[in-house]
Amino acid sequence: MNRTGNPGLYVHVPFCKTKCPYCDFYSVPETEHAGKWLKAVLQEASLNAPTPEFTCFDSLYIGGGTPSLLGHDDIGRLVAGLKEVFRFDDGAEVTIELNPDDVTKEKLALYRSLGVNRASLGVQSFDDQEVRFLGRRHSGRQAGEAARLVAEAGFGEFGVDLIYGLPGQSVRSWRKSLRRALSYGPAHLSCYQLTVEGDTPFSRLSHKGGLELPDDAMGAELFLAMSEYVTDQGFLHYEVSNFARGEQMVSRHNVKYWKHTPYLGLGPSAHSFLGRKRWWNHRSLDAYLRRLSSGSSAMEGSEALSEEQMRLERLLFGFRTMWGVELKELSGQDWANRLEGLRQRGLVDVRGERVVPTLTGYLFADRLPLMVSE
Amino acid sequence: MKHIRNFSIIAHIDHGKSTLADRLIQYTKLVDDRQFRDQILDTMDIERERGITIKSQTVDLPYVDDRGEEYELNLIDTPGHVDFSYEVSRALASCEGVLLLVDASQGVEAQTLGNLYAALEHNLVIIPVINKIDLPVADVERVRTEIDNELGLDPDTAILCSAKDGTGIEDILHAIVERIPPPAGDAEKPLTALIFDAHYDSFRGTIVSCRVFDGTVRPGDTIRLMSQGTTYRVEEVGVFRISREPQKELSAGEVGYIIAGIKTVSDTRIGDTITLDLRPAPQPLPGFKDVKPVVFSSIYPIASDDYQSLLEALEKYKLNDASLVYQKDSSAALGQGFRCGYLGLLHLEIVQERLEREFDQSIIMTAPSVQYRFHLDDGTVLDVDNPLHYPDPGTIESSEEPYIRASILIPERYVGVVMKLCMERRGVNSHMSYPTPGRVEITFDMPLAEVIFDFYDRLKSITQGYGSFDYEIIDYRESNLVKLDILVNGEKVDALSILVHRDNARDRAVRVCDRLKDEIPRQQFKIAIQGAIGGKIIARSTISAYRKDVTAKCYGGDITRKRKLLEKQKKGKKRMRIVGNVEIPQSAFLAALKSDDE
Numbered sequence: 001m002n003r004t005g006n007p008g009l010y011v012h013v014p015f016c017k018t019k020c021p022y023c024d025f026y027s028v029p030e031t032e033h034a035g036k037w038l039k040a041v042l043q044e045a046s047l048n049a050p051t052p053e054f055t056c057f058d059s060l061y062i063g064g065g066t067p068s069l070l071g072h073d074d075i076g077r078l079v080a081g082l083k084e085v086f087r088f089d090d091g092a093e094v095t096i097e098l099n100p101d102d103v104t105k106e107k108l109a110l111y112r113s114l115g116v117n118r119a120s121l122g123v124q125s126f127d128d129q130e131v132r133f134l135g136r137r138h139s140g141r142q143a144g145e146a147a148r149l150v151a152e153a154g155f156g157e158f159g160v161d162l163i164y165g166l167p168g169q170s171v172r173s174w175r176k177s178l179r180r181a182l183s184y185g186p187a188h189l190s191c192y193q194l195t196v197e198g199d200t201p202f203s204r205l206s207h208k209g210g211l212e213l214p215d216d217a218m219g220a221e222l223f224l225a226m227s228e229y230v231t232d233q234g235f236l237h238y239e240v241s242n243f244a245r246g247e248q249m250v251s252r253h254n255v256k257y258w259k260h261t262p263y264l265g266l267g268p269s270a271h272s273f274l275g276r277k278r279w280w281n282h283r284s285l286d287a288y289l290r291r292l293s294s295g296s297s298a299m300e301g302s303e304a305l306s307e308e309q310m311r312l313e314r315l316l317f318g319f320r321t322m323w324g325v326e327l328k329e330l331s332g333q334d335w336a337n338r339l340e341g342l343r344q345r346g347l348v349d350v351r352g353e354r355v356v357p358t359l360t361g362y363l364f365a366d367r368l369p370l371m372v373s374e
Numbered sequence: 375m376k377h378i379r380n381f382s383i384i385a386h387i388d389h390g391k392s393t394l395a396d397r398l399i400q401y402t403k404l405v406d407d408r409q410f411r412d413q414i415l416d417t418m419d420i421e422r423e424r425g426i427t428i429k430s431q432t433v434d435l436p437y438v439d440d441r442g443e444e445y446e447l448n449l450i451d452t453p454g455h456v457d458f459s460y461e462v463s464r465a466l467a468s469c470e471g472v473l474l475l476v477d478a479s480q481g482v483e484a485q486t487l488g489n490l491y492a493a494l495e496h497n498l499v500i501i502p503v504i505n506k507i508d509l510p511v512a513d514v515e516r517v518r519t520e521i522d523n524e525l526g527l528d529p530d531t532a533i534l535c536s537a538k539d540g541t542g543i544e545d546i547l548h549a550i551v552e553r554i555p556p557p558a559g560d561a562e563k564p565l566t567a568l569i570f571d572a573h574y575d576s577f578r579g580t581i582v583s584c585r586v587f588d589g590t591v592r593p594g595d596t597i598r599l600m601s602q603g604t605t606y607r608v609e610e611v612g613v614f615r616i617s618r619e620p621q622k623e624l625s626a627g628e629v630g631y632i633i634a635g636i637k638t639v640s641d642t643r644i645g646d647t648i649t650l651d652l653r654p655a656p657q658p659l660p661g662f663k664d665v666k667p668v669v670f671s672s673i674y675p676i677a678s679d680d681y682q683s684l685l686e687a688l689e690k691y692k693l694n695d696a697s698l699v700y701q702k703d704s705s706a707a708l709g710q711g712f713r714c715g716y717l718g719l720l721h722l723e724i725v726q727e728r729l730e731r732e733f734d735q736s737i738i739m740t741a742p743s744v745q746y747r748f749h750l751d752d753g754t755v756l757d758v759d760n761p762l763h764y765p766d767p768g769t770i771e772s773s774e775e776p777y778i779r780a781s782i783l784i785p786e787r788y789v790g791v792v793m794k795l796c797m798e799r800r801g802v803n804s805h806m807s808y809p810t811p812g813r814v815e816i817t818f819d820m821p822l823a824e825v826i827f828d829f830y831d832r833l834k835s836i837t838q839g840y841g842s843f844d845y846e847i848i849d850y851r852e853s854n855l856v857k858l859d860i861l862v863n864g865e866k867v868d869a870l871s872i873l874v875h876r877d878n879a880r881d882r883a884v885r886v887c888d889r890l891k892d893e894i895p896r897q898q899f900k901i902a903i904q905g906a907i908g909g910k911i912i913a914r915s916t917i918s919a920y921r922k923d924v925t926a927k928c929y930g931g932d933i934t935r936k937r938k939l940l941e942k943q944k945k946g947k948k949r950m951r952i953v954g955n956v957e958i959p960q961s962a963f964l965a966a967l968k969s970d971d972e
Contacts, residue, residue, distance in 0.1 A: 195925060195927075216921045217922075219921070241926050241927060257930060257933065258928070270930065273930075312937055312944075313933065316928075316937060317928070345898070363922045363923070364898070364922070365923075365924040366923045366936075370940070370943055
């Protein structure tokens with residue numbers, strides 16, 4: 001795979017009606033600020049427009065937050081505005097994240113007419129009890145209904161997001177949820193193990209001992225059962241938490257994060273990457289609006305990566321994906337022995353000039369970079 | 375000479391010694407306010423951080439009394455910890471009087487008593503000073519009573535002071551002049567000067583701090599260090615006024631420094647007598663002792679190829695700390711390293727911290743040990759301070775370990791818990807006295823090994839900070855000793871072995887196994903930790919395998935955080951040693967020393 005390639009564009013829609021207790025993405029409930037936000041995003045787009053690296057994109061990802069909360073006019077103006085400032089490839093992948101309880105036929109038709117060709121549906125679970133635990137706005141039935149509508153709306157590709165590793169979840173019930181999700185015919189499936197993130201209601205609950213999640217042994221079982229089931233249905237387990245029905249269906253946009261492909265992020269808390277530089281916007285709608293209304297950049301911080309940091313990240317990303325890492329990324333005098341050790345333990349395979357993680361390797365993806373390095 | 379006063383300040387830790395020294399220096403205008411900083415005599419970072427004095431410092435304070443008489447007041451600041459009690463005794467031997475500082479809220483503590491006895495041994499004039507009278511919880515009357523009953527000093531002679539706000543400083547200076555006698559001595563007699571400290575200076579070599587009792591020393595003289603018999607040509611003599619001020623001579627009664635091309639601090643001995651080579655004193659000053667280390671532990675570089683760099687760091691460190699002794703050591707688990715001897719646990723910690731901070735070494739330090747004595751069946755006597763050198767148990771006729779006499783001062787309500795602690799630590803032969811109503815002094819004879827195992831922290835915790843503690847080493851006593859080995863996944867890790875009393879072996883083994891369980895990170899396979907005596911397993915714990923180590927999501931905002939964590943783990947990995955196929959972190963090697971948090 002080539003490491004650079006065409007850049008991707010991300011837009012962060014920072015609005016949610018309610019905050020889910022596990023989520024650490026940035027959002028606020030005040031949708032009435034959507035107009036101001038939209039103006040600022042388009043302004044931010046023009047501020048970035050002169051960069052030669054960011055003129056022609058082959059992916060646009062509208063994420064959040066809850067992009068499906070945006071009204072018809074706003075979403076229309078957003079897409080039109082971005083197209084005015086930037087060029088997009090003819091076959092660009094245009095993705096929007098949807099919340100099941102926002103999904104209507106009309107909305108889906110509108111998205112199609114705007115050129116959105118990929119939808120990502122934040123189902124998380126089809127089980128009423130699990131959905132309640134996760135603090136979602138929809139019911140299991142609503143989720144199913146939304147998935148059906150999306151499947152029928154004619155998006156070439158659509159994906160379903162699920163969360164697993166919930167209290168009391170068994171391999172059996174997890175497999176049942178996966179079967180249900182696949183029954184709607186998605187091209188893509190993202191399954192995230194529930195993680196307690198800092199400064200969320202779940203982290204506070206967890207500190208007080210009020211949250212009992214499966215241990216790592218159970219987590220591993222759920223993971224392995226999931227991979228087995230979903231790949232049996234013809235999917236590629238192309239990243240730790242992501243499956244696609246064939247290589248054509250992988251999320252072109254998300255893969256850019258893992259290959260150091262340039263991307264530009266617009267909106268509060270959005271991250272961008274180019275060359276060796278990563279920068280991020282203020283994680284506050286107020287600050288974001290203030291900065292842009294005064295004509296300045298919304299950037300809050302940045303980092304320039306050293307060659308070693310780039311290499312570490314390549315290891316970090318590589319062992320999370322089926323593409324693995326190039327052999328030449330391994331360092332230290334003893335690399336061949338270490339690699340052989342990992343191979344014997346069934347954590348990696350060597351394919352040509354690349355080291356790729358096995359399924360067991362995925363389970364230790366965070367540790368593999370340490371295991372192969374000195 | 376009648377305008378010279380040599381004095382020291384002695385106090386329990388935290389009773390305000392350094393602050394009082396600061397005030398005296400400020401009062402006498404030795405430094406201007408711009409240059410002044412707190413704890414001016416504590417020059418090492420570690421001293422400031424911990425609020426203790428490790429190295430002695432001397433300062434010559436110019437003072438003019440209200441009649442216009444000019445005095446030189448030599449303040450000899452002493453280390454404030456029992457580990458350095460010999461250095462303290464040599465500093466006190468250089469004085470005619472002391473300020474005995476007592477905290478107005480804390481009152482008399484174990485170290486106050488220890489210090490008082492030391493001062494009395496040298497027939498010093500004692501000026502009691504009650505410090506921190508500005509504190510709302512100050513109880514001056516109670517402290518006066520304690521000074522009367524526990525110290526046997528006249529409470530009416532105590533000076534009230536707040537070193538913090540400067541109250542009483544003038545009274546103290548006045549009392550130093552009035553109550554402490556000027557030094558005696560004869561400048562015409564053969565030179566006798568007592569070495570009470572030595573510092574290393576990279577330009578000038580060793581700077582010897584000394585008190586001249588008789589005679590005179592000048593640049594150009596050839597001096598002889600009497601215990602060593604070595605001679606040096608004097609390059610410079612002078613006095614300390616924060617910085618060194620050269621003088622034409624130092625003579626009887628004076629305190630100052632001598633620079634004489636002495637290469638390292640280890641070429642001098644604290645307590646030694648300096649005399650002139652051409653006209654030597656008939657005998658040295660009394661009280662000289664070659665101090666011996668009492669606590670031992672090994673130091674290994676974390677990366678074995680850093681051995682040379684560690685050797686160089688130790689050599690450099692040793693330039694300024696003669697009391698650290700070290701020799702080569704090697705372990706099957708950790709490779710080449712050094713066995714080091716220290717004056718005590720604080721000294722050990724200081725060495726560790728300074729090697730890491732000032733000399734940038736990443737080291738593994740093994741559990742401290744005392745020096746045990748083994749009588750073998752062939753009649754030889756073997757001193758063993760390193761578990762690696764434990765003799766074949768079949769050849770041991772009997773074994774001995776060093777004992778201390780611990781003196782503990784506590785409010786009466788803690789007698790029960792303290793007695794219990796001391797008995798658990800194999801304390802015997804206890805005595806109790808009630809110096810003042812409500813307070814108890816308990817003495818116990820205890821193995822030194824029990825004190826280096828977390829004793830002081832436990833004492834502080836069970837007495838809610840009210841207990842104070844002092845000790846002296848008394849003798850060797852018979853003891854049933856065994857070597858406790860630790861096995862990680864069936865492999866003996868020699869650097870984790872410790873010598874323990876047989877009765878404690880099981881307890882200690884269980885504790886070490888439990889601690890290691892917390893210290894050693896989980897790996898992909900199960901790890902068994904076992905404690906064994908000879909071939910017999912007496913304790914075990916298991917570290918379960920981890921099954922999964924991967925986070926669910928890794929998008930724009932997660933990447934930097936994940937990479938930073940990885941960088942941190944990578945650094946942490948550098949601080950681990952791989953034994954067999956198990957990564958053992960640096961901290962695990964000291965785990966044997968710590969007891970559970972209670």
